[in-house]
Amino acid sequence: MTANASASAESFKTVDQLIDCVLQRHFGIDPRELPVVGAFEIxxxxQFxxxxxxxxxxxxxxxVNAVFGGCCVEAEQxxxxxxxELVGQSLAALLEDARLPVRVxxxxxxxxxxxxxxxxxxxxxxxxxxxxxxxxxxARDKAIVSLLAIEPDQAVGLIGVVNPIVQAIEARGARCLPCDFNMQRTAGGLVVQRDMRPVLEQADFIIATGMTLSNGSFDEILAAARRRNIPLVVYAQTGSAIVPRFLGQGVSAVSAEPFPYSQFSADPTAIYLYRAANP
Structure with a gap:
C-alpha cells in the first residue's frame, strides 16, 4: 500500500467517504484518467x-485497464x-453516478x-x-470457512445465505441466524429472515456477502460490528477490492474473489484471504 493509501485508510468509515477519498486523489491516481473500456451485464x-x-x-x-470492477445486484437494479452507456466514461464520472451499483x-x-x-x-x-x-x-466455501473463528454457543448472523457456511457454523456448535432477501429457508430448514437489524443486534459474530455493498446495507453492518465490538467476516465477489480497505476498521477478515468468479471459469483462478492484525 502506498503512503497516500495508508493515510487515507484511517479517514473514512463509510463507502461514500471512501469514494470521496478516491475523488480527492488520496490514492495517487486521478480517477478522471481511467476510462471504462468495456462494460457488460450478466x-x-x-442449479447443482x-x-x-x-x-x-x-x-x-x-x-478498466487489466481489471474488472464487479457488482452483483438485484434484478430490478x-x-x-x-x-x-457506461463505456468510455471515466471512473470519476461513474463514482458520482446516481445508481449505487454503478458507483460500487x-x-x-x-x-x-x-x-x-x-x-x-x-x-x-x-x-x-x-x-x-x-x-x-x-473449494471457495472451504476457504471462506477457514476465516471463521467461531466459538461454540455463539449466535452467528449470516447476511446472504450460503448453505455450506450454514453447515460450517452449525458444525462448530454455534447457532446460525440467516438473513437473505431471496431465500425462505436454508437447505437444513432454518427460517431465513429478511430484516437484518434484529440479526445484527443478536449476533455475537457476523458473516456477510459483498452484495451488501450493492444493496446499501454494508455501512450499517460495519457500524454495528464497530459499535458492538464483534467480528465481521465478509466474502466478497462484489467489491472484492473495496472490502479490504475496511480491514481492521470494523472488518475482521475478507475472502476477496475478483472476476472471473469461480462460477464463470473452469480454469484455476485466485481468491485472496485477508485477516486483520487485531480483529
Missing part, C-alpha cells in the same frame, strides 16, 4: 446436480443500467487498479482448482 442461473435450489444472479462488470462497480475497478491484491502484503493468495462449478464452489 444474468446467470445455477442432485439439488432443487436454483440460484439467480445478476452482475454489472466494468473493464440491473434493469436500471444500460452497460453501453466503479469503486471496485479503481481500487483494483490502484491497490491490486497481489501487491497487498496482508493478502494470502489461494488458487481455486480446475473443475466443475460444484468443485470450485466447494
Amino acid at each position: 444474468d446467470q442461473s445455477t 446436480p442432485g439439488t432443487e435450489q436454483k440460484y439467480r444472479n445478476y452482475y454489472l462488470l466494468l473493464r 440491473l434493469e436500471q443500467v444500460a452497460a453501453r 462497480a466503479a469503486l471496485d475497478a479503481y481500487l483494483g487498479v490502484v491497490l491490486p491484491h497481489r501487491d497487498d502484503h496482508r493478502a494470502r493468495e489461494l488458487e481455486l482448482p480446475y473443475g466443475t462449478p460444484f468443485t470450485r464452489a466447494v
Whole structure:
C-alpha cells in the first residue's frame, strides 16, 4: 500500500467517504484518467446436480485497464443500467453516478487498479482448482470457512445465505441466524429472515456477502460490528477490492474473489484471504 493509501485508510468509515477519498486523489491516481473500456451485464442461473435450489444472479462488470470492477445486484437494479452507456466514461464520472451499483462497480475497478491484491502484503493468495462449478464452489466455501473463528454457543448472523457456511457454523456448535432477501429457508430448514437489524443486534459474530455493498446495507453492518465490538467476516465477489480497505476498521477478515468468479471459469483462478492484525 502506498503512503497516500495508508493515510487515507484511517479517514473514512463509510463507502461514500471512501469514494470521496478516491475523488480527492488520496490514492495517487486521478480517477478522471481511467476510462471504462468495456462494460457488460450478466444474468446467470445455477442449479447443482442432485439439488432443487436454483440460484439467480445478476452482475454489472466494468473493464478498466487489466481489471474488472464487479457488482452483483438485484434484478430490478440491473434493469436500471444500460452497460453501453457506461463505456468510455471515466471512473470519476461513474463514482458520482446516481445508481449505487454503478458507483460500487466503479469503486471496485479503481481500487483494483490502484491497490491490486497481489501487491497487498496482508493478502494470502489461494488458487481455486480446475473443475466443475460444484468443485470450485466447494473449494471457495472451504476457504471462506477457514476465516471463521467461531466459538461454540455463539449466535452467528449470516447476511446472504450460503448453505455450506450454514453447515460450517452449525458444525462448530454455534447457532446460525440467516438473513437473505431471496431465500425462505436454508437447505437444513432454518427460517431465513429478511430484516437484518434484529440479526445484527443478536449476533455475537457476523458473516456477510459483498452484495451488501450493492444493496446499501454494508455501512450499517460495519457500524454495528464497530459499535458492538464483534467480528465481521465478509466474502466478497462484489467489491472484492473495496472490502479490504475496511480491514481492521470494523472488518475482521475478507475472502476477496475478483472476476472471473469461480462460477464463470473452469480454469484455476485466485481468491485472496485477508485477516486483520487485531480483529
